[in-house]
Amino acid sequence: MKNLLQIDRLSKGYNGTTVVHDISFSLEEGQILSLLGPSGSGKTTLLRLLAGLEHPEAGRLLFNGKDMATTPPHKRQFGMMFQEYALFPHKNVADNICFGLEMAKWSPDKQQQRVQEMLTLVGLQGKENRRIDELSGGERQRVALARSLAPQPRLLLLDEPLGSLDRVLRDRLAAEIRSILKNQKVTAVFVTHDQTEAFAVADIIAILRQGRLEQFADPEEVYRRPKTVDVARFLGFRNLIDCVRHPLTGFFDQLPAELHTCSGKLLIRPEGARLSEKQTKDSIEPQLSGQVAGRQFQGQVYSMEIQVRDLQLHFDLPIDPAPPQINETISLTINPSAVVQFGEQAG
Amino acid sequence: MYFFTAKAQRSQRFFLTPRRKDAKIVNTEPGCKCFHWYPSSGLCTNITGLIFFPNLGMNKNRLQKNQLLLAAPLLFLSLFYFYPLLKIFFVSFFPDGSWTNSGLIRFFSTPAYLRILWFTCWQAALSTLLTLVVALPGAYIYARYSFPGKSLIRVMTTVPFVLPTVVTAAAFRALLGDGGLVNTVLMDLFHLQSQPVHIDQTISFFILAHIFYNYALVMRIVGGYWAGLAPELQHAAGMLGASPRQIFSKITLPLLIPAIGSAALLIFIFCFTSFGVVLILGGPKYATLEVEIYRQSIHLFNLPMAATLSLIQILINFGLMWLHARLSQGADLSWFGSSGTRALRVARTGMEKIAIAANLGFMTLLLLTPLLALILRSLLGDNGWTLAYYRGIFTGQTDSLFFVPPFAAIINSVGFALATMLLALVLGLSAAAFLALPEKKGAALWDAIIMLPLATSAVTLGFGYIITLNKPPLNLRDSVLLVILAHTLVAFPFVIRSLLPSLRRIPATLREAAALLGASPLRIRLTIDLPLLSRAMLAAAVFAFAISMGEFGASTFVTRPQTPTLPVAIFRYLSKPGELNYGQAMAMSVILMLVTACAFILLEKLQAAKQ
Numbered sequence: 001m002k003n004l005l006q007i008d009r010l011s012k013g014y015n016g017t018t019v020v021h022d023i024s025f026s027l028e029e030g031q032i033l034s035l036l037g038p039s040g041s042g043k044t045t046l047l048r049l050l051a052g053l054e055h056p057e058a059g060r061l062l063f064n065g066k067d068m069a070t071t072p073p074h075k076r077q078f079g080m081m082f083q084e085y086a087l088f089p090h091k092n093v094a095d096n097i098c099f100g101l102e103m104a105k106w107s108p109d110k111q112q113q114r115v116q117e118m119l120t121l122v123g124l125q126g127k128e129n130r131r132i133d134e135l136s137g138g139e140r141q142r143v144a145l146a147r148s149l150a151p152q153p154r155l156l157l158l159d160e161p162l163g164s165l166d167r168v169l170r171d172r173l174a175a176e177i178r179s180i181l182k183n184q185k186v187t188a189v190f191v192t193h194d195q196t197e198a199f200a201v202a203d204i205i206a207i208l209r210q211g212r213l214e215q216f217a218d219p220e221e222v223y224r225r226p227k228t229v230d231v232a233r234f235l236g237f238r239n240l241i242d243c244v245r246h247p248l249t250g251f252f253d254q255l256p257a258e259l260h261t262c263s264g265k266l267l268i269r270p271e272g273a274r275l276s277e278k279q280t281k282d283s284i285e286p287q288l289s290g291q292v293a294g295r296q297f298q299g300q301v302y303s304m305e306i307q308v309r310d311l312q313l314h315f316d317l318p319i320d321p322a323p324p325q326i327n328e329t330i331s332l333t334i335n336p337s338a339v340v341q342f343g344e345q346a347g
Numbered sequence: 348m349y350f351f352t353a354k355a356q357r358s359q360r361f362f363l364t365p366r367r368k369d370a371k372i373v374n375t376e377p378g379c380k381c382f383h384w385y386p387s388s389g390l391c392t393n394i395t396g397l398i399f400f401p402n403l404g405m406n407k408n409r410l411q412k413n414q415l416l417l418a419a420p421l422l423f424l425s426l427f428y429f430y431p432l433l434k435i436f437f438v439s440f441f442p443d444g445s446w447t448n449s450g451l452i453r454f455f456s457t458p459a460y461l462r463i464l465w466f467t468c469w470q471a472a473l474s475t476l477l478t479l480v481v482a483l484p485g486a487y488i489y490a491r492y493s494f495p496g497k498s499l500i501r502v503m504t505t506v507p508f509v510l511p512t513v514v515t516a517a518a519f520r521a522l523l524g525d526g527g528l529v530n531t532v533l534m535d536l537f538h539l540q541s542q543p544v545h546i547d548q549t550i551s552f553f554i555l556a557h558i559f560y561n562y563a564l565v566m567r568i569v570g571g572y573w574a575g576l577a578p579e580l581q582h583a584a585g586m587l588g589a590s591p592r593q594i595f596s597k598i599t600l601p602l603l604i605p606a607i608g609s610a611a612l613l614i615f616i617f618c619f620t621s622f623g624v625v626l627i628l629g630g631p632k633y634a635t636l637e638v639e640i641y642r643q644s645i646h647l648f649n650l651p652m653a654a655t656l657s658l659i660q661i662l663i664n665f666g667l668m669w670l671h672a673r674l675s676q677g678a679d680l681s682w683f684g685s686s687g688t689r690a691l692r693v694a695r696t697g698m699e700k701i702a703i704a705a706n707l708g709f710m711t712l713l714l715l716t717p718l719l720a721l722i723l724r725s726l727l728g729d730n731g732w733t734l735a736y737y738r739g740i741f742t743g744q745t746d747s748l749f750f751v752p753p754f755a756a757i758i759n760s761v762g763f764a765l766a767t768m769l770l771a772l773v774l775g776l777s778a779a780a781f782l783a784l785p786e787k788k789g790a791a792l793w794d795a796i797i798m799l800p801l802a803t804s805a806v807t808l809g810f811g812y813i814i815t816l817n818k819p820p821l822n823l824r825d826s827v828l829l830v831i832l833a834h835t836l837v838a839f840p841f842v843i844r845s846l847l848p849s850l851r852r853i854p855a856t857l858r859e860a861a862a863l864l865g866a867s868p869l870r871i872r873l874t875i876d877l878p879l880l881s882r883a884m885l886a887a888a889v890f891a892f893a894i895s896m897g898e899f900g901a902s903t904f905v906t907r908p909q910t911p912t913l914p915v916a917i918f919r920y921l922s923k924p925g926e927l928n929y930g931q932a933m934a935m936s937v938i939l940m941l942v943t944a945c946a947f948i949l950l951e952k953l954q955a956a957k958q
Contacts, residue, residue, distance in 0.1 A: 051582075051586060053582055053585075072585075073582070073585040073586055074584075074585045074586070074587075074588050074589055074590055074591075074594075075588075076586075077588065078586060079586060079587070080582070080583065080586040082579045082582070082583055083579075084577070084579065086577060086579035086580050086582065086583040087583075088580060088583075088584075088598060089602070090601045090602055099584065099587050099589070099597075100587035100588055103584075103587055103588035103589045103593065104588050147583075147587070148586070148587075151587060151588060157586075
């Protein structure tokens with residue numbers, strides 16, 4: 001595997017505000033990268049920089065080792081799937097899919113064949129003559145995917161491709177997109193603000209915040225070891241404890257030695273706790289006890305709010321054995337691997 | 348069409364049973380006898396077939412209130428629009444009380460009339476083509492680039508479109524006519540004995556005026572649509588490998604075609620019904636259908652022929668408007684399209700800068716110089732600068748029996764305009780309130796009925812008025828009311844067009860929330876709709892006022908000699924010989940121009956603030 005796409009210290013700003021700040025990473029052939037971040041994090045701008053729709057102020061973009069600075073979008077042979085799909089309203093399904101093939105001057109026979117192939121791939125056989133405004137949201141999304149895949153792009157860029165669909169459809173299509181991309185062996189960059197979507201589709205996740213790259217790692221690494229407090233917050237983790245001023249002296253003493261040097265913050269992931277069978281002083285694993293402040297059944301887990309002195313922590317507990325009721329005392333055993341420490345930093 | 352059998356039920360209600368089992372059963376109050384029901388439009392007609400009762404599938408109270416909303420505008424349209432139109436038909440086919448189609452036969456067998464029809468068509472076609480050619484580059488610049496003074500340009504291009512025809516005619520005379528600025532300057536510079544530019548009283552002169560008029564239309568419709576095209580479409584085509592040229596020919600142009608077609612058709616309609624500029628700038632040699640109707644009825648007093656011509660004019664107009672409505676379906680076009688949200692480009696390369704500068708220069712030359720010439724000419728006497736013409740407006744010396752001082756004409760016009768504004772606003776509000784009702788079937792039909800006056804030329808309206816409203820039961824011949832009614836009819840569709848989008852934009856949930864909080868329907872109208880609508884209402888009022896101030900075609904028929912409107916007075920002064928009359932016509936035109944321009948700058952501001 002070689003590096004197909006290489007980004008080197010890329011920066012872009014508008015009217016004095018920096019939107020993309022000094023970003024570098026590289027992507028191997030066949031990988032799916034997800035650019036994940038809240039709105040305003042610069043992820044869409046970064047994608048447009050890759051596409052050539054925006055021009056960087058500084059930095060380089062290498063594709064196959066070649067600098068793309070002077071290559072206009074239509075000569076890059078990249079595909080792009082737009083947020084609202086940007087399907088051509090005056091063309092039908094087949095003509096939309098065929099557009100890129102005409103531009104690449106495929107022979108009519110091969111065009112026909114490829115369009116059929118694409119329709120089959122996205123499950124729209126028999127709908128080639130439909131007008132765009134006759135399609136449902138999910139169908140439009142499929143046409144857009146087929147259109148961007150048809151000319152066999154060297155790199156596929158997807159801008160919030162599931163953004164305007166409802167939750168159920170999103171979950172289904174996210175998995176489907178991954179299998180289609182993998183099936184076509186396409187290298188892809190995928191913008192989203194939804195972490196479940198990113199986890200479902202990506203091989204690698206790049207987390208952006210205020211135009212900066214916060215973390216670049218595979219999904220499991222991102223979840224297990226968020227690199228900064230901000231990443232942890234963005235992923236929805238709430239148990240962030242100040243290592244210096246905290247009411248959990250006993251608990252901290254039980255933590256592995258390497259965590260004792262912590263001077264910034266400590267994260268306990270919500271799934272890293274289980275009910276202690278019995279509170280024992282000489283247990284190897286760290287213990288926490290407090291009072292149940294909230295108890296919400298959520299199907300696979302109980303979402304628990306636990307008051308430990310003046311600190312409120314949040315854990316997901318298995319539904320069996322059922323956790324104690326509200327206001328009752330609860331004792332939890334914490335898995336040390338669910339504890340992450342962050343260095344000293346602002347935020 | 349479905350037929351209902353009506354049978355009396357208890358408490359005198361009519362219970363209507365459809366013969367088709369899939370049709371709805373309709374309950375109505377006594378008095379609303381629903382005999383024919385059109386399921387596609389949700390309309391009921393009563394026995395006479397004249398008054399429509401919309402079936403909205405709501406409860407009876409709502410139904411009746413909604414009917415009330417429509418009652419006043421419908422009555423107005425029936426009396427002052429459909430009745431005169433019908434009368435034109437009768438005058439043409441029953442001139443002596445018995446049926447004859449001799450009028451039509453004479454029209455189609457007289458080469459002179461056919462030549463008029465042909466001339467009307469090709470001058471309109473030529474005007475349309477030329478306008479498109481010069482205005483499309485402007486539309487592109489307007490849609491894609493941001494440059495200093497853009498909002499000023501926006502206003503500048505709109506002013507000609509809304510300028511009264513007499514002002515336009517006067518302005519072009521002042522610039523290029525005999526004794527106009529260009530001729531005077533050239534004669535002075537090169538010591539010529541005769542005037543070098545002979546464009547007055549030719550076709551080129553009024554076609555130039557048509558271009559001047561409709562430039563803004565192309566800029567607004569095509570430019571607005573262009574600016575509103577999602578940039579992603581072009582980007583998507585680019586990412587699929589289309590070069591900028593291919594993007595234009597395969598994506599942008601096909602998407603623009605409806606807008607261009609719509610603009611072209613509208614220009615054609617406007618030029619087809621062009622009256623004032625042809626009459627004044629073309630002179631007696633050239634007659635469009637409109638001018639011929641005017642001549643036949645006012646000068647030759649051949650009412651049956653004028654009626655036949657009007658009928659032909661009305662039919663062609665309706666056909667064109669219908670075509671326009673069909674074409675602009677689907678493509679969301681509005682006359683004054685909103686500007687898009689795309690990021691505008693700033694000119695960087697030399698080519699771009701030259702293109703923008705050339706377009707702006709052309710715009711200025713075409714749109715601004717006639718107006719500047721008008722102002723200069725109104726201040727320029729035989730012996731240099733003078734305010735004599737303006738002073739003359741307020742003093743005025745009597746030299747004829749029908750002399751009316753210009754100042755009186757101004758007062759008349761303002762009075763008419765204020766009355767028109769009030770009447771058009773009241774009628775427009777109730778009609779718009781009806782049209783904006785949610786989920787109404789047959790909205791398109793109602794829309795069409797209410798917008799019909801727009802498709803009727805002012806000259807035909809004026810002609811219809813003088814043959815209709817001159818004897819009991821509606822003897823308004825000597826009443827100033829006639830002018831107000833005619834102006835209201837012309838302004839009415841514009842008022843609705845100003846109100847309706849704002850009214851429709853008020854989310855139904857607001858009204859529902861107010862209702863659930865305990866507000867009665869009337870209170871909802873007063874506390875929710877009215878405040879949210881105030882801006883649109885002000886815009887509609889300004890629109891009606893300005894239209895009335897500048898209306899010329901119908902006014903030539905319905906104004907009495909003693910109480911002319913300002914445009915009619917300008918026309919009279921322009922047709923009279925003499926430097927003083929000419930100068931005073933210019934001065935009055937300047938005043939009228941300033942009034943309408945101010946009104947529309949105000950409108951622009953209102954619309955800009957709304958977004």
